[in-house]
Amino acid sequence: MRFTLENLINSIAGQVKEIWPEIPVYSNPNQQGTETPCFFIFFMPSDMESRMGRRMQKNIGVDLVYITKRNLPNAYDSMVSVADVLDYKMEFVEYVENKEKQKLRALEREWKIDDGELHYQFYIKPIVSVAETIPWIEEIEKLEEKIGDGIYR
Numbered sequence: 001m002r003f004t005l006e007n008l009i010n011s012i013a014g015q016v017k018e019i020w021p022e023i024p025v026y027s028n029p030n031q032q033g034t035e036t037p038c039f040f041i042f043f044m045p046s047d048m049e050s051r052m053g054r055r056m057q058k059n060i061g062v063d064l065v066y067i068t069k070r071n072l073p074n075a076y077d078s079m080v081s082v083a084d085v086l087d088y089k090m091e092f093v094e095y096v097e098n099k100e101k102q103k104l105r106a107l108e109r110e111w112k113i114d115d116g117e118l119h120y121q122f123y124i125k126p127i128v129s130v131a132e133t134i135p136w137i138e139e140i141e142k143l144e145e146k147i148g149d150g151i152y153r
Helices: 005-019 075-091 137-149
Strands: 038-052 056-068 092-097 100-114 117-124 127-129
Touching: 005 038, 005 092, 005 100, 038 075, 038 137, 075 100, 075 137
Parallel strands: none
Antiparallel strands: 038 056, 056 117, 056 127, 092 100, 100 117
């Protein structure tokens, strides 16, 4: 399985659509024609940490933003209800690539309502393997040359 940010966004969007099939989910800021209520998926600052061998742990921050119509009398209550459902349903993100599925735990989950928008934020921290720059067979051949007579060629 190959981990990509595009597949992560599609996986999160698919999971949100399973909960609320009638609400659109966008992965790009949509300046015109956005119908509310809707969700937007954004990445927060992310980084990578070295692990043993060729492994790296990605720390990917996700901001799932829920927007509803402004000045509705029950807008705040609606956002709290959405946050409550997300807390229950987003403990894991089911990452999908082709037909393969893998559950990724959503860590450091928190939500806040800021400027009339619900921000449901969490981190995904998958451990991925980094591709080798030199194929193993070439590396072994070089090692055999070095060991063979102790002279570098």
